[in-house]
Amino acid sequence: MKYAVPVTGGMMSPHFGHCEQFALFDVEEQKKEITSREFITSPEHQPGLLPVWLAEKGVSVIIAGGMGPRAQEIFNQNGISVVLGALESDPEKAVLSHLNGMLATGDNVCDH
Numbered sequence: 001m002k003y004a005v006p007v008t009g010g011m012m013s014p015h016f017g018h019c020e021q022f023a024l025f026d027v028e029e030q031k032k033e034i035t036s037r038e039f040i041t042s043p044e045h046q047p048g049l050l051p052v053w054l055a056e057k058g059v060s061v062i063i064a065g066g067m068g069p070r071a072q073e074i075f076n077q078n079g080i081s082v083v084l085g086a087l088e089s090d091p092e093k094a095v096l097s098h099l100n101g102m103l104a105t106g107d108n109v110c111d112h
Contacts, residue, residue, distance in 0.1 A: 001029055003062070003098070004022050004023070004024055005023045007023050012094060015064075016062065024037065048074055060081065063095065063098060066085070
């Protein structure tokens, strides 16, 4: 399983569509551990591009502070689970917390 987390300045970006890069984590679900990590530069923001681009990279789950409803719909159409309102700023800790069912979430911080 592969997770994606939008990152700006090494921390989770509050809005996935305007991040500098994505942290991609391959995880072993049964062992609840990260087996590999990679940071890739985000392509320029264009409506509808990022969900498809991440699907092509094999992403299964995206954890974000916020995103608009259209992006959520496209992720769902591509079979990618969306976790919104993540309060953890460290991308690796966010993934590990989610794997262990302990990720704190709040409101979707995106207002569109």
